[in-house]
Amino acid sequence: MQTLAETVAGSIREKVISGTLTPGSHLSEIALCEELQVSRNTLREVFRILTKEGLLRYEANRGVFVSTPSMSTIIDIYRVRRFIECPALAQAHPRHPAAQRMRAAVDDARRCREVKDWLGVGSADIAFHSAIVELADSPRLSNFYAHISLELRLVFGLLHDPEFLHGPFIDQNGEILIELEAGRSTSAAEKLEAYLLRAERFILGAYARVASST
Incomplete structure (x- = not known):
């Protein structure tokens, strides 16, 4: 059975697949917490999962972005x-x-x-x-x-x-x-x-x- 973080990670993957989230897009914690109805701790776990997969990247003092392929x-x-x-x-x-x-x-x-x-x-x-x-x-x-x-x-x-x-x-x-x-x-x-x-x-x-x- 999937955890909440894994389910939410799947939702963000779907946004990438559909083209809703494009490379370089900044992901706002506040906006996503409200949209997905999850806590910041859960969302940060989601970011950790997707960053490990290479789908997202973290930039110090700037936040989390959709990865841009080289x-x-x-x-x-x-x-x-x-x-x-x-x-x-x-x-x-x-x-x-x-x-x-x-x-x-x-x-x-x-x-x-x-x-x-x-x-x-x-x-x-x-x-x-x-x-x-x-x-x-x-x-x-x-x-x-x-x-x-x-x-x-x-x-x-x-x-x-x-x-x-x-x-x-x-x-x-x-x-x-x-x-x-x-x-x-x-x-x-x-x-x-x-x-x-x-x-x-x-x-x-x-x-x-x-x-x-x-």
Whole structure:
């Protein structure tokens, strides 16, 4: 059973996932205590949990902030993603239940694109790649990847044009899924590796442009 601090930590994680809290956001103890109806001691325990996870950072005399990923963090995230996602996909059976979740995520992304809900597209993209990890049937890998997904959302939050960020990759997810559904898992994994390399270069380029303009 979760403690109150763990439950509240989950609520703050959801704010990061939804884009409500973006990298660099300052977290006010007073405002959050009132919003979440918890004591300062509980909130400080929440901050300790999320700081240990790397989601928040503490600055002396300034307070607590949502972490801002560095360029080296982005490179490491994509290295880890290739290590986890590509083998999971290469060894997958096309009728694995997670393949249905991949299909649902692709369909969700396309629906969100039609109404220009680009944050929704980002959430669908993360759901698609989380489902790829589920193909490995490893709860430990899935739990680990859930943390990577949070860091990835922080990376997305750095870039202020979600259409530019997510638009090019919607149909590429669909192409990867087509290969898997046709039983060509090796080809799907090759497409995924190329996709992740392109995405890494794309995001690093966008990150560099944002950094140079600040």
